[in-house]
Amino acid sequence: MKNRLKVLRAERDFTQGDLADALGVSRQTVNAIEKGKFDPSLPLAFKIASLFGHSIEEIFQYEN
Amino acid sequence: MSATKNDFKAQTHKNTVRLAVWTGAWVVSMALAAFGPKFVWNENKTLSVLAILLNVSMGIMMILANRTLIKGMDELQRKIQIDAMAISLGVGVVGGLAYSLLDTTNVIPWDAEISFLVVLISVTYMIGIFVNQKRYL
Structure with missing residues (x-):
């Protein structure tokens, strides 16, 4: 599955750690x-x- | 945002410390049950049974602490743990029974010890964690 997470994160100037904290997951999970x-x-x-x-659907795109 | 951060990280840390404490208590109680009869209470059966009951109690607390730790992990961390557990369980059953067969069929001259199974499961589990961690880096 493709996603725009990195772009959206960069637009908001979030680090992976910031996003992980906001979602209540580990940074490794955001990176993966x-x-x-x-x-x-x-x-x-x-x-x-x-x-x-x-x-x-705007963030995740399913691909076969 | 910071509330979630503190919740997740603090809870994971707390769960990890709790597991470490119960694991330590279980190891100490295991040593007590193993060496106590010979070196401390001179083969007194009542004290030996009490030591074994204490060891089982510590073991149950350790299992519950491990379950709490895994339930508190995020979904990728849980997946990594479950994959590693699946491999170590399979290898433990297949390898352990094969080792037992080697003993009962007298292919090996020594007795098959349970410690072999514990080491096999532990090593397989650690390798499983390492490989899965690398996979998702």
Whole structure:
């Protein structure tokens, strides 16, 4: 799954640590999601979408 | 934002310390139950049973503390732990029973000790954690 997390984070001048803190997860998890190595659960995806004020589809794109 | 930060990190730290304390208590109670009969209370059965009951109690607290730690982790950390546990459980069962067969069929001249199984599971678990941590870096 592709995502725009890194771009959105950079736009708000957040570090990975800042975002991890805001989401209540580890920095490693934010890094793994950004790199597409780990797909977040639906609740975490909603949390991310809510934090950035976007819909899930605007942040995450499914790819076969 | 900082409230969440403090909640997650502080809770994880607290859970880790709690697990370390109960693990330490379990190890000490294990040493007491193993060496006490010979060196402290001269094979008194009542004291030996009490020491073993204490060891089991410490072990139960350690298990509960470990469960609390894992429940408090985030979803990626939990996935890493579960993957490592799945591998170590499988290797422990297959390797442990194979080692036992080597003993019962007299292929090896020594007795198959339970400590081998503990070491095998521990080493496999640590390797599993290491490999999975690297995978998500």
